[in-house]
Amino acid sequence: MARFFKYKSADDLRAGAEKLGSPLPTSSDPSALFQPISIGRLAIGNRFCIQPMEGCDGTTDGAPDELTYRRYQRFGAGGAKLIWGEATAIDEAARMNPRQLWIHDGTASALEDMLSVCRKAHTESFGSVAGLAVGLQLTHSGRFSFRRPQLAMHDPLLDPLTLDKSTGKFVDASYPLLSDDALKRIEDQYVVAAGLAARIGCDFVDIKQCHRYLLSELLAARNRPGEYGGSLENRTRLVRNVIGRIRAEFPELTIVTRMNVYDGIPYVRRDRLALPTDSDDSGTGIPVPHLHPLQVAFGVDPNNHLKCDLTEPLQLAAWLREWGVAAINVSMGNPYANPHVVRPAEFAPVDGYDAPEHPLIGVMRHFSATASLQKANPGFPIIGSGYSWLQDFAMEAAASNVRDGRCSLVGVGRASLSHPDFVRHLQEHGTMNRKLICRTFSYCTNLMRSKDHPLGQYPTGCPPFDKEIYGPIWKEIEGKRNL
Template sequence: MIKQLFEKGNIGHKITRNRFVAQPMEGNCADKGGSVSQLTINKYKNLAEGNWGIIIVEALSVTPTSLARKNALVLNEKNLDGFKKLVNEIKLINPEALILFQITHSGSISNPNFSEQVAISPLSEGRLLSTDEIEKIKEGFVKCARLAEEAGADGIDYKSCHGYLGAEILRPMNIRNDKWGGSWENRTRFLREGIEEISANRKRNDFLIGCRISMYEGMRGCEGTSAPEELIEDLSEQIALLQLLNKLKMDYVNISAGIPAKTPTLTRPVQSAALMYLHHLRYTQFAKQTLSNTNMKVIGSAYSILREDAFKVAEEMLSKHYTDFVGWGRQTLADPLMPKKLEYGESINFCTACSGCSKMMIKQINVGCIMFDEHYKRYWKENL
């Protein structure tokens, strides 16, 4: 019996219609300069039709010069009207949906074929950013949060996961010798000062602030380890990170793991490694336990691999208070109407974990479901 998923939830000063979260999935389909395209509008209108409680708009770059995707969305003044239209189109269909903008910088995973690859740490790939350049990037995050609020979004996700700059700067392998690296205090400065400035500058007290983190990235010296040369999982710093998020009075944390470009099955379990989803459940429960007796909410991930079994697992996680919200990523591409269909007993197109969307991302073409979306079925065949 599916009950918990359809109960209203609360996050910050906002109420959600249910506990379903549409996770940020990069569509690589922006128009020139990273502006909102009709494909972008169509994608999110479909999600709005699906009655998701929270819709997170994908990885909006704070800069047009360092991008992981050739057609990534860029949030700036020039593109602001398009984002206003996007929010309006979603709200017209699903006025109860909470819309979060995920703001990001691609850092060392920026693609050098069409943008500049830059790095936080001398141990990472790309040109090493200067102290002042990182300061300007932080200012870019603050500015984009203000633009997100101006566009009508209900909040932002300060992206700190999946190998992007926000995650790279937190890693033990960030051995910079300036104010942005080395010590824990320095490695958290980018997040800490950025969030403090966003909180101070927001015009609405109910404008939500949170971030997505990778609890363990599965690589030496990365998030979830204890030192630059360590590989074994150690969540001591992640406990400190969660406590910092709470101290900053953030409204939520979205729990993930891995780096899609380096440890993909940890981030997105596939059929041959389906049990990797258990790590996500463990990390989510761990975060919820760490944040017990706080007002911060926790969003869990990696449910797409479970197909129809995801609902009973989600119900268990919610009923045991191991999470507050449940997020689907690839499933939002396979069937953006899933929550609505589930509620009304209609047949759902479940993600087959074929990795078609990932292959499209690697090829730097528009991303969609090649199994169930007729447009992307044709598009994929044309681009083979």
């Protein structure tokens, strides 16, 4: 399998980026990352954000379980001051898997305990919770809801890849869309969930609009008839209504959002399309056949799916600020249909395909789109994603991005599972701990995608670097594969 990450120094990395056509500045001075910043009323003590990282390890009724508490304990002790809690469903039918967190009356106090565990660990390590903010990402999984797909629109490229597990059939044009009334009920559920989040002491809620879950799909729903489709005003009606109602009913709660600024289009393995292959490229990802202009991909040039068109994402960012959102966490892609866009990786996940582009191109796509949003919104907290593939040099790129105003905070995803205390290590030693740096081999995604767990979902974490817990789970899965 091709290897991409061959850099021995930040100089090598910069030269590699130049060769691929874009500059990737770095800085060996991390001080910009340790400056405080405000997100609305929240004072955040440094520029590090733990990205939402689902562990798929809740109880079947949606409460955190042992491994969930452990994850937030480790994040709390790690030193990042913005802990962006993972996807938490607003309803049972909105869950992406049977162990996803789900906020309701029956789980609220356990979620409150999870926040306490996180804050207590932070206090034990840093003396107080000053400058720490921890919240939840409220989600409706839409098309990817595990019970059955709930579509905001028909997507000619994604429908044939969307499996309705309840029937074993792929979605087609006859599959019903969520009605406008159903979307109104979903607005109500968001407001109830936000009220519970406020009650249990979340510092913020994220109204999630990324990765082609429901609100992200709505952003692209140009072909949907009615009040929630067509114009950008209509496509953003649900998020606008939800934000307005939360602000009116829970004025103390800070509202943020993680949003896709570029959807891309689905990719599949070349051999799945029955195209001629040679033995080397049969597993390589290629875009699904598609017609121009593309109709339903947000932030994408309709005549070239590889190019971002940020006209609408920039308009949406401006509106979100007007509506009262206090920070935007920028993401892109779809973890099922184009994982290389969401999280550039050295090795593909089991349900993916071999890299169709150099992962550094993917990292630079994240950085450049984030920089455009930040440039259009100077002084407003914009959080960047896609750092983990940079491995040892992630924080050098991060320091430069923050220092030079290409983002305000740096979000760390996979690397936070292998090395949850990377911030403390950076503060104390000037570098991350080499022995714990995520190599983006996709173990975490592979655990998530493994089948046949008695509860319907394997938990995920980092088998290579958090061996004590996830090593045995990985072995169990490998054993099953050998059967």
